[in-house]
Structure formats: structure tokens, C-alpha cells
Amino acid sequence: MRNLLKKTVAIAVLAAAGGALNGCTTNDTLGRSQLILVDESAMQQAAAAAWQAQLKSAKISKDSAMNARVQKVGARIVAAAGMGGQPWEYVVFENDQPNAFVLPGNKVGVNSGLFKAAKNDDQLAAVLGHETGHVIARHAAERASQNAATQVGLQVVTGVTKGNVQKAVSNYGGLGAQLGILLPYSRKHESEADFIGVDLMAKAGYKPSESVALWQNMAALGGNKPPEFMSTHPSDTTRIKGLKDYIASKGYK
Numbered sequence: 242m243r244n245l246l247k248k249t250v251a252i253a254v255l256a257a258a259g260g261a262l263n264g265c266t267t268n269d270t271l272g273r274s275q276l277i278l279v280d281e282s283a284m285q286q287a288a289a290a291a292w293q294a295q296l297k298s299a300k301i302s303k304d305s306a307m308n309a310r311v312q313k314v315g316a317r318i319v320a321a322a323g324m325g326g327q328p329w330e331y332v333v334f335e336n337d338q339p340n341a342f343v344l345p346g347n348k349v350g351v352n353s354g355l356f357k358a359a360k361n362d363d364q365l366a367a368v369l370g371h372e373t374g375h376v377i378a379r380h381a382a383e384r385a386s387q388n389a390a391t392q393v394g395l396q397v398v399t400g401v402t403k404g405n406v407q408k409a410v411s412n413y414g415g416l417g418a419q420l421g422i423l424l425p426y427s428r429k430h431e432s433e434a435d436f437i438g439v440d441l442m443a444k445a446g447y448k449p450s451e452s453v454a455l456w457q458n459m460a461a462l463g464g465n466k467p468p469e470f471m472s473t474h475p476s477d478t479t480r481i482k483g484l485k486d487y488i489a490s491k492g493y494k
């Protein structure tokens with residue numbers, strides 16, 4: 242409880258000092274302000290290291306049909322996001338868990354097991370739209386900043402510059418771990434990514450209601466829920482309801 246209070250105070254103080262720190266930015270897509278204390282280049286550097294480790298330790302799928310589908314649907318989604326001019330890297334991993342993830346620097350991993358749930362291109366577009374949504378929303382940088390705010394809370398109270406915060410951040414643990422690259426996202430971040438993903442599906446010419454079908458397939462698979470895409474927060478039912486409401490409010494089919 243005491244820790245929680247300390248954490249809340251630290252974030253509140255940092256947020257209040259945001260203007261001075263240049264750390265509070267408004268994200269137009271989200272329509273809310275974000276605490277961003279870490280540089281995009283630092284995030285990408287940490288992500289590149291985590292990605293290389295993943296490529297080395299995990300088994301990469303050579304299934305050409307799966308790889309081709311991910312490339313094709315991914316390209317349509319990022320084009321709809323206006324990010325088609327950037328380099329994107331998609332890799333299918335030989336892994337039975339129905340999961341996917343994105344790292345800063347546009348690196349997208351999709352498990353072969355995801356195709357048990359994503360039964361058509363529209364449903365795959367729901368997954369890739371969601372992951373692209375995390376990038377647009379700068380969720381990784383926001384999460385890392387929130388972690389940093391917690392860790393350097395005391396220094397913040399006594400006054401700190403943005404440079405000092407970044408220095409403090411860089412002193413914490415391993416690169417990927419310190420920036421929270423591999424942690425699951427919060428429920429709020431998951432919902433935001435879901436909704437941005439649905440918008441991208443619509444823009445790219447996919448059928449937004451297939452995102453609901455995807456989650457129903459995910460729920461039917463059951464089993465142990467890994468972090469990130471098939472996260473337990475929001476729960477499948479909360480998520481499905483949220484998507485249905487959002488799709489109805491936008492008049493999507």
C-alpha cells in the first residue's frame with residue numbers, strides 16, 4: 242500500500258512537472274496526454290537488442306504461406322496507418338501459443354499458433370492492426386516512462402531535469418528490462434490498441450467485425466494465456482464487448 246502510494250505520488254509529481262520536463266505530450270490519435278521521458282532512439286536501441294535475442298533463441302518458421310500472409314496483411318495495415326514508408330520487419334515464429342507482439346522500431350513477431358485463431362485475412366488484420374496500434378499510441382515509450390517515474394520518484398520531488406531522469410533510467414538493469422520492452426501492456430493500453438486496430442482494419446478495407454470473431458476464436462482455444470496479445474487483461478469477454486460497442490459506435494460492419 243505504501244509502495245503504491247509512493248508510486249502514485251511519483252507519477253503525479255512527474256506529470257505535474259511535465260511541462261517543465263518536456264515529458265508530457267499530447268497524442269492526437271488517443272486524444273489524451275502522455276508522459277514520455279524516454280527518447281524514441283533509446284527505445285529502438287533496447288528493442289533491437291531484445292529482437293536480436295529473440296531471433297537467436299526462438300525457432301523461425303519457414304512456412305511460406307504463413308509468412309506471405311503476414312507480409313501482405315501487414316503491408317496493407319501499415320499503409321492505412323500512413324506508416325508504409327517506414328521499414329517494417331515481420332517474422333513468424335514456430336510456437337504453438339496463439340500470440341503476437343510488436344517492438345519499437347516496427348518489429349512484429351507472430352507465432353505460428355496464432356493461425357489457429359486467425360482463420361482468415363480479416364482476423365489476421367485484427368491482430369496486426371492491434372500491434373500497429375501499440376506503435377501509433379507510443380505505448381512502449383509511455384510504459385517505460387511510467388516505470389522510470391516510479392524508480393526515480395524521490396529525485397523528482399527534489400527537482401530533476403529530463404536529462405537526469407534519462408540518466409537514472411539508463412542506470413537500471415538490463416536494457417530491455419529497464420525500458421519494460423518485454424512486459425505485458427496495461428488493460429488501458431490493450432483497449433486503445435484494439436480500437437486503433439479496428440480503425441486501421443476499416444481503412445485498409447478489412448471487415449472490423451472480424452476482430453470480434455478473432456477474440457471468440459481465441460476464447461474458444463482456452464488454455465494458459467500468455468502475456469501481450471492474448472493477455473488476461475482485458476478478459477476475453479470484456480474485450481469482445483468493448484470491440485462490439487466501438488464497432489457499433491463507428492458504424493462499421
Ligand SMILES: [Zn+2]
Nearest residue numbers: 431434469470
Ligand atoms: Zn497488445
